Amino acid sequence: MRSSTRFVGLLVVCGGATVIVLLVSVLALRAPEAAGRSVIADVQLEGFRYVVAEDDMGSPLVTVFYPENSLTGLKEYAAQSRAEGEILLRAGIEPLYVEVTFNSPLSAGELAELVAHTEMQVTEYSMRAIDARGDRVGMQGSPRGDELVPAWPMEQMLRGVAENSGGEAEFKGFISVQGMVDRRGYERLLSHQKVFLVDVTVNLARQVLKVRGRTVSPLDIQLLMVPPYWYMENLGLENFQ
Amino acid sequence: MRRNLVKSLLLTSILFLALSGPVLAWQVHIYWVGHPAINPASPREGYLDGMIKWVAGNRWVYAEDSYTWWTSTAKTWILNNRGPDNRYQEALVFHVFKPNSSDGCLSVAYYDNYYYSNLPGHYDYFKRTCVWPTWVPNEVRIFVGAPSALKTGSSNPYYAQPMFHDTSPYDRGEVANDSYWVDSVLQQGLKKDYLTKFCFYTDDTVRAPVSGVCP
Numbered sequence: 058m059r060s061s062t063r064f065v066g067l068l069v070v071c072g073g074a075t076v077i078v079l080l081v082s083v084l085a086l087r088a089p090e091a092a093g094r095s096v097i098a099d100v101q102l103e104g105f106r107y108v109v110a111e112d113d114m115g116s117p118l119v120t121v122f123y124p125e126n127s128l129t130g131l132k133e134y135a136a137q138s139r140a141e142g143e144i145l146l147r148a149g150i151e152p153l154y155v156e157v158t159f160n161s162p163l164s165a166g167e168l169a170e171l172v173a174h175t176e177m178q179v180t181e182y183s184m185r186a187i188d189a190r191g192d193r194v195g196m197q198g199s200p201r202g203d204e205l206v207p208a209w210p211m212e213q214m215l216r217g218v219a220e221n222s223g224g225e226a227e228f229k230g231f232i233s234v235q236g237m238v239d240r241r242g243y244e245r246l247l248s249h250q251k252v253f254l255v256d257v258t259v260n261l262a263r264q265v266l267k268v269r270g271r272t273v274s275p276l277d278i279q280l281l282m283v284p285p286y287w288y289m290e291n292l293g294l295e296n297f298q
Numbered sequence: 299m300r301r302n303l304v305k306s307l308l309l310t311s312i313l314f315l316a317l318s319g320p321v322l323a324w325q326v327h328i329y330w331v332g333h334p335a336i337n338p339a340s341p342r343e344g345y346l347d348g349m350i351k352w353v354a355g356n357r358w359v360y361a362e363d364s365y366t367w368w369t370s371t372a373k374t375w376i377l378n379n380r381g382p383d384n385r386y387q388e389a390l391v392f393h394v395f396k397p398n399s400s401d402g403c404l405s406v407a408y409y410d411n412y413y414y415s416n417l418p419g420h421y422d423y424f425k426r427t428c429v430w431p432t433w434v435p436n437e438v439r440i441f442v443g444a445p446s447a448l449k450t451g452s453s454n455p456y457y458a459q460p461m462f463h464d465t466s467p468y469d470r471g472e473v474a475n476d477s478y479w480v481d482s483v484l485q486q487g488l489k490k491d492y493l494t495k496f497c498f499y500t501d502d503t504v505r506a507p508v509s510g511v512c513p
Contacts, residue, residue, distance in 0.1 A: 094484040106383070112485040114426055120483045122383040181411050188416055196414040197422065209353050210461065213360075214414045217322055221364055221416070221457040279423060281482060283384070283443035287419040 098265045104130070104137030109262045117273055119262035121282035128292050131285060135254040142243060142257045145264075152178075152237045153260050154275035157246055158285045160253040160297040162230025165206050171249060172205060172234075175242035179205060180276065182234040183284065186215065189224025195232075195284065232286045237275070253297045254285055324362070325349040325504035330494040332477055337491035338375040339388040340477040341366045342452075348473060348496035348504045350464075357466075359407050359498055361392050361473045362459035370450045377445060385483055389439040390417075390458050391476040393427075397497055397512040398472070402436035403428030407464040407471055407498075409438040415458035419444025422460075423485055439478065439485075472497045472512050 097117075098109040105123040112118060124130025145153060162185055163171065172179055181199040188194050196214045201207045218226040238246060246255050259278050266273055289297050324347040332340030344366030351358050380386050393400075394407045409424045421443050424435035440458045442448060462473070472495045479489035497512035498504045505513065 094486050096483065108483045110484050112425065116426060118423070118485060186414075192416040193418075194414060194416045195420055197411060199411040210412050213322070213351075213461075214412070214459075217362070217457075217459055218414060218416075220322055221455075281421065281423055281485075283419040283441075284421055287444055 097269060098262075100261070100265075102137050102141070104133035104135070105258075107258050107261060109265045116279070117262065117266055117271075117277060118279040118281055119258055121256065121258050121280070123282070123285065125283060125285075125288040126291070128296055131254075131288065131292070131297075134285070138254060138256050138258075139247065141261060142247075142255060145257060145260050146240055146243070150260060150264070151243075152239045153243055153257055154235070154237050154263075154278075155243065155246065156233060156235045156254075156256040156259075156280060157252055158233045158254040158256070158289070159231070159251045160289070161251060161294050162232055163251060164230055167251070168231045168234065169205055171246075171251075172236075174249075175238050175245045177234070177236040177238045177242055177246075179234055179236040181236075182206075183232050183286075185229040185232045185286070186218055187227045187229065188218050188222035189226060190222045192222065193287070193290065194218050194226070233284065235280070253289065256280070322360075323349060324360075326496045326506050327364075328494050328496060328506050330475070332372075332493065333491045334372065337388075337477055337479050337489035339372055339379070339479045339489070340491045341372070341390075341456075342369045343367065344455075344493070346473075346475045346494050346496060347459075348498065350498055350502045350504055352502070357464040357468055357502070359394070359462040359464055359471070359473065359504075360459065361462065361475070361496070362457060363390050363475065364457045364459075365455045366390070366457065367452050367455050368448055368450050373445065373448050373450050376442070376448070379479075380445060384443075384445075385481065386488070387480055387482050388442045388445065389423075389478045389480050391437065391439045391478050391487075392460050392462075393474045393476070394436045394462050395472050395474055397470050400474075406467070406469050407462040408434035408436055409460060410463035413438065413440060413458065413460040415440055415456070417442050417456050417458060418447035420458070423482075425485070439480065441480070441482065468500050470497070470499050470512070472507075 094113050096110045100107050108120045123134040179200050184196040186194040198210055246252050259275050259280050262278050263275055326348045328346045331343045345364045347362040347364055349360050376388055395402050421441055423439045425437040426435050438460045474495040475493045477491040478487040480487055
């Protein structure tokens with residue numbers, strides 16, 4: 058009796074110790090010092106370059122570099138993105154996580170129409186306003202519940218823009234949107250007359266990570282780049298119609 | 299179609315309200331100076347604004363850098379040090395921490411994808427300082443993505459305003475404000491210039507720190 062109690066006690070102690078060791082290991086893996094930062098892949102394509110990396114918390118991110126000051130370069134980036142999208146779909150990879158850049162601002166109604174037509178699951182979008190000093194202002198938002206464009210943050214942001222620039226602000230519209238689409242939605246995006254660029258880099262990064270044994274949702278990968286729309290405005294939006 | 303029309307009209311009325319309605323009720327407006335000895339890309343000076351706002355039963359902590367401007371010396375440094383492909387960039391950074399700590403782990407206020415700015419070519423990156431137990435981002439970096447378009451001098455002020463969603467149970471906290479020089483590929487802060495912070499409380503008040511400490 059005494060030895061079986063001792064045995065059970067030993068099991069409890071060993072089990073507890075195992076749990077603690079496992080917990081410490083998991084926490085250590087997530088700790089900044091342990092995870093570190095690393096470039097996982099640096100890929101140069103014809104129209105753009107992307108770098109897949111992990112930040113110090115181990116979160117995946119992909120940074121896109123493109124020929125920002127060149128009309129031809131931006132068009133090559135768009136064309137290469139299209140080619141990459143086709144490759145992904147041919148490999149049976151869908152839905153795709155995309156960032157769509159428009160060639161002119163969309164109204165809220167036009168955005169809602171596009172989202173309905175493509176059945177896009179929207180995660181976020183960007184808007185353009187011009188403040189009282191003539192500066193270009195970018196505003197970012199995301200759907201809340203069933204509302205694609207909730208009213209109150211828009212109101213707050215526009216009020217803030219007006220207040221910061223000491224006068225009236227002009228709301229131009231929606232300039233980009235991010236989200237998930239299936240094959241049909243993707244093809245509809247490509248044929249939309251106000252769509253200039255459908256970036257699919259997050260999906261490429263996801264494949265890179267998968268090859269290295271890490272499976273993540275596209276929603277877990279942060280896409281980082283200077284918004285192409287900024288440079289399209291510099292070069293003249295009429296050149297991207 | 300009718301729904302779209304309603305949405306368009308709604309946005310138009312929002313714009314009108316924004317231009318004609320009451321101003322934002324910032325509860326603090328704290329002056330700060332940049333430290334070029336720590337980060338040569340830092341702005342010369344600016345203000346950190348803060349307030350708590352309730353919307354449809356949700357508590358939000360608003361933070362804002364306003365009247366923020368760069369010297370021509372800082373801009374020259376940025377342009378000379380941004381590296382190939384503009385890899386190294388200047389960012390205004392906002393962290394939510396427990397008061398008087400660098401602990402973002404237990405914070406309940408998180409970046410929820412809403413911000414605006416007039417910084418040239420700006421974009422954002424958010425960070426989960428602690429993945430467990432909250433799993434939510436407590437830090438956002440807003441980048442000066444197109445620094446060659448940065449206008450210098452106090453007559454060219456910039457602003458950047460993120461919103462942090464605060465979920466129950468509501469807690470005390472602080473929003474710390476930094477200027478970082480960042481390796482954008484690795485999201486590594488190479489030079490970290492602390493600017494200032496504000497403190498927020500469970501009674502929806504927001505206060506400036508006293509001698510750098512949240513009372």
